[in-house]
Amino acid sequence: MGTALVYHEDMTATRLLWDDPECEIERPERLTAALDRLRQRGLEQRCLLLSAREASEEELGLVHRETQVLGKEELQALSGQFDAICFHPSTFHCARLAAGAGLQLVDAVLTGAVQNGLALVRPPGHHSQRAAANGFCVFNNVAIAAAHAKQKHGLHRILVVDWDVHHGQGIQYLFEDDPSILYFSWHRYEHGRFWPFLRESDADAVGRGQGLGFTVNLPWNQVGMGNADYVAAFLHLLLPLAFEFDPELVLVSAGFDSAIGDPEGQMQATPECFAHLTQLLQVLAGGRVCAMLEGGYHLESLAESVCMTVQTLLGDPAPPLSGSMVPCQSALESIQSARAAQAPHWKSLQLQEERPPPLLPGGPVCKGAASAPSSLLDQPCLCPAPSVRTAVALTAPDITLVLPPDVIQQEGSALREETEAWARPHESLAREEALAALGKLLYLLDGMLDGQVNSGIAATPASAAAATLDVAIRRGLSHGAQRLLCVALGQLDRPPDLAHDGRSLWLNIRGKEAAALSMFHVSTPLPAMTGGFLSCILGLVLPLAYSFQPDLVLVALGPGHGLQGRHAALLAAMLRGLAGGRVLALLEEDSTPQLAGILARVLNGEAPPSLGASSVASPEDVRALMYLRGQLEPQWKMLQCHPHLVA
Numbered sequence: 001m002g003t004a005l006v007y008h009e010d011m012t013a014t015r016l017l018w019d020d021p022e023c024e025i026e027r028p029e030r031l032t033a034a035l036d037r038l039r040q041r042g043l044e045q046r047c048l049l050l051s052a053r054e055a056s057e058e059e060l061g062l063v064h065r066e067t068q069v070l071g072k073e074e075l076q077a078l079s080g081q082f083d084a085i086c087f088h089p090s091t092f093h094c095a096r097l098a099a100g101a102g103l104q105l106v107d108a109v110l111t112g113a114v115q116n117g118l119a120l121v122r123p124p125g126h127h128s129q130r131a132a133a134n135g136f137c138v139f140n141n142v143a144i145a146a147a148h149a150k151q152k153h154g155l156h157r158i159l160v161v162d163w164d165v166h167h168g169q170g171i172q173y174l175f176e177d178d179p180s181i182l183y184f185s186w187h188r189y190e191h192g193r194f195w196p197f198l199r200e201s202d203a204d205a206v207g208r209g210q211g212l213g214f215t216v217n218l219p220w221n222q223v224g225m226g227n228a229d230y231v232a233a234f235l236h237l238l239l240p241l242a243f244e245f246d247p248e249l250v251l252v253s254a255g256f257d258s259a260i261g262d263p264e265g266q267m268q269a270t271p272e273c274f275a276h277l278t279q280l281l282q283v284l285a286g287g288r289v290c291a292m293l294e295g296g297y298h299l300e301s302l303a304e305s306v307c308m309t310v311q312t313l314l315g316d317p318a319p320p321l322s323g324s325m326v327p328c329q330s331a332l333e334s335i336q337s338a339r340a341a342q343a344p345h346w347k348s349l350q351l352q353e354e355r356p357p358p359l360l361p362g363g364p365v366c367k368g369a370a371s372a373p374s375s376l377l378d379q380p381c382l383c384p385a386p387s388v389r390t391a392v393a394l395t396a397p398d399i400t401l402v403l404p405p406d407v408i409q410q411e412g413s414a415l416r417e418e419t420e421a422w423a424r425p426h427e428s429l430a431r432e433e434a435l436a437a438l439g440k441l442l443y444l445l446d447g448m449l450d451g452q453v454n455s456g457i458a459a460t461p462a463s464a465a466a467a468t469l470d471v472a473i474r475r476g477l478s479h480g481a482q483r484l485l486c487v488a489l490g491q492l493d494r495p496p497d498l499a500h501d502g503r504s505l506w507l508n509i510r511g512k513e514a515a516a517l518s519m520f521h522v523s524t525p526l527p528a529m530t531g532g533f534l535s536c537i538l539g540l541v542l543p544l545a546y547s548f549q550p551d552l553v554l555v556a557l558g559p560g561h562g563l564q565g566r567h568a569a570l571l572a573a574m575l576r577g578l579a580g581g582r583v584l585a586l587l588e589e590d591s592t593p594q595l596a597g598i599l600a601r602v603l604n605g606e607a608p609p610s611l612g613a614s615s616v617a618s619p620e621d622v623r624a625l626m627y628l629r630g631q632l633e634p635q636w637k638m639l640q641c642h643p644h645l646v647a
C-alpha cells in the first residue's frame with residue numbers, strides 16, 4: 001500500500017545566527033544528509049513523496065497557545081527565555097511546515113492513501129510544551145498529529161513511541177491525563193543528571209488521573225546502551241503493553257540521537273537496530289506507523305538510521321543485528337523498574353508474577369560511551385538483496401490464492417534423484433505426492449540458501465510433515481546455514497539424530513508439557529488464549545530467537561497445530577525480524593488458501609491483521625512460560641528482564 005515521505009526544502013532554512021555551543025548541532029545538514037542517503041540507496045524513489053504544507057493556526061492551536069513573528073534582536077532575546085532554543089527569522093515557517101508534515105502523514109495513512117510513512121522535519125518537536133519552546137523544539141509535531149488523529153479522524157487509541165535519546169517531556173505533559181494516548185519514551189537519564197534533568201522522566205512517572213499507566217518512561221542510567229538493550233526493552237516492556245492497549249495508530253518520535261556515534265546520546269545501537277524497532281512496531285495497528293524525525297546529530301549515523309527506518313517501512317526485511325545479544329545489567333535494572341511501576345496498570349505485566357531473580361553470573365556491565373567506529377557504520381550490506389522477496393511453492397499452483405503481484409508462485413522442483421536421495425530414510429516420503437512436495441520445497445530452500453529468494457512457503461501432505469521438516473533442517477545445515485532456528489507447531493518431533501552442537505535450535509509449540517531438554521531443544525504447550533500466545537512470542541520465542549541469531553528460520557505448522565490464522569500471521573511477521581527475513585514456512589497441504597495467502601503477504605512485508613483487544617494468559621500458560629524462562633535464562637540472555645543479584 002506504500003510509504004509516504006513528507007519533506008520540504010524550506011525546512012533547511014532555520015539555522016544558528018549567533019554562537020551557541022548547545023544549539024549548533026541542530027543543523028540544516030541533518031535533513032540534507034538524510035535525504036541524500038535515501039536517494040543514493042534508491043529508497044526515496046520507492047516512496048510516495050509529499051511536499052510538506054504549513055500547519056494552520058487552528059491546527060497548532062490543538063496543542064499550543066498563539067505564536068508571533070519577530071526581528072533578530074527580539075529573536076535572540078526571546079530565545080533566551082527558553083531552554084536550548086535559538087530562533088531564526090525562518091524558524092516559525094519551518095516549524096509550521098514540520099507540524100504540517102506530520103498532519104499530512106497522518107492524513108495519508110488514515111485515509112488509506114499509504115500504509116505508513118516518515119516525515120523528515122526540523123525543527124524537532126517532542127520537547128515543546130503548550131506555551132514554551134524547548135530543546136530545539138518549537139511546535140510539538142507528534143503531539144499535534146496525535147490530537148489531530150483524535151479530533152479529525154475520531155481515533156480512540158494512539159501509541160506514541162519516542163525512541164529519541166532525550167525524554168519527550170513535552171508529549172508527556174500534554175497527554176499525562178489522557179488514556180487515549182499511550183506515551184512510551186526511553187531516554188538517557190543517568191539518575192537525573194542528564195538534560196532535561198527532570199524528576200518526572202523517571203520510571204515512576206506513569207501518568208495521572210484517567211491517564212494512570214498511559215505514560216511509560218524507561219530511563220537509561222548509563223550510556224552505551226546497544227542493540228540487545230533496545231530490543232529487550234521492546235520485547236519485555238513496550239510490546240506487552242502495546243498489544244494490550246491495541247492501538248489504532250502508531251506515531252514514532254523518531255530521534256536518531258539514540259544511535260551509535262551521536263554526541264548527545266553516547267549510545268551504541270547500530271543503524272540496523274532501527275530496522276528492527278520499526279519492524280516490531282509494524283505488527284501493531286494493522287501496520288499504520290507514522291514516524292517523524294526528532295533528534296539525531298551524527299550525520300552519518302543519522303543518515304544510515306533513517307535509511308534503515310524507511311527501508312523497513314517499505315517492507316524490506318531487517319538486516320541481522322551485529323554484536324552479541326546480551327542486555328547489560330543497568331538496562332535490565334531500568335526495564336525491571338519500569339515493569340514494576342507499570343504492573344498495577346497492565347494485566348500483561350501482572351500475570352508474570354515477579355519472582356526473585358536467580359543467582360547467576362551477571363551479564364556484562366555497561367560498555368561505556370562509544371565513538372562511532374567507522375567499521376560499524378560503513379559496513380556495506382554484504383548480501384545483495386534477493387531478487388525475489390517471497391516465493392510460494394505449493395504442490396499444485398493454487399488459482400484461488402490471492403497474492404500481491406511481486407510474490408511469485410514457484411514452478412520448479414529439485415532433481416528427481418536428489419529428492420529421492422533425501423527422502424530415502426523416511427517411509428512417509430515414499431508416496432508420490434510427498435516426493436513431489438519435497439522436490440518443490442528443496443528447490444525453494446536452495447533458492448533461499450543461494451540468496452535468490454528471501455522467504456517462502458511450501459506445503460506437504462500432513463502424514464509427511466515431520467519427515468519433510470527433518471529433510472529441510474538437514475539440507476539447510478548442509479547447504480550453507482550456520483545457525484538454523486526451527487519453530488515447529490503441532491505434533492512434530494525433533495529429528496532424533498539432530499546434533500546439540502549449537503547449529504540448530506528446536507522450539508516446539510505443541511500442546512504437551514513445558515520442557516527444556518537442552519538449551520537447543522525446547523518445547524512448550526500451545527497457549528490457550530490470545531494473551532498467552534502473545535506472551536509466549538514476546539517472552540519466549542523472540543528472546544530465544546534474538547539470542548540465538550539464526551541465519552535461517554523454519555516455521556512449520558504441523559498436524560494439530562491449532563493456530564488461528566491471525567496468530568500464525570503474527571508469529572511469521574515477528575520471526576521475519578530474524579535471519580534477515582530468511583524464513584521458510586512449511587504448511588500442511590490441506591491448509592486453507594486463506595492461511596497460505598496471509599502468510600505469503602506477511603512474509604512479503606505486509607502488516608499482520610491486528611489481534612484486537614486481547615484476553616489475558618491463563619494461569620497454566622503463565623506457569624509454563626515462567627518455568628521455561630527460569631530454565632533457559634542462564635543460556636539465552638535476551639530472556640532476562642531482571643538484573644541478577646551478583647556481587
Ligand code: X5A
Nearest residue numbers: 084124135136195294295
Ligand atoms: C530533539 C532533541 C535535544 C536538546 C538537547 C539540549 N533535542 N541540550 O534531540
Ligand code: ZN
Nearest residue numbers: 164165166295
Ligand atoms: Zn533528542
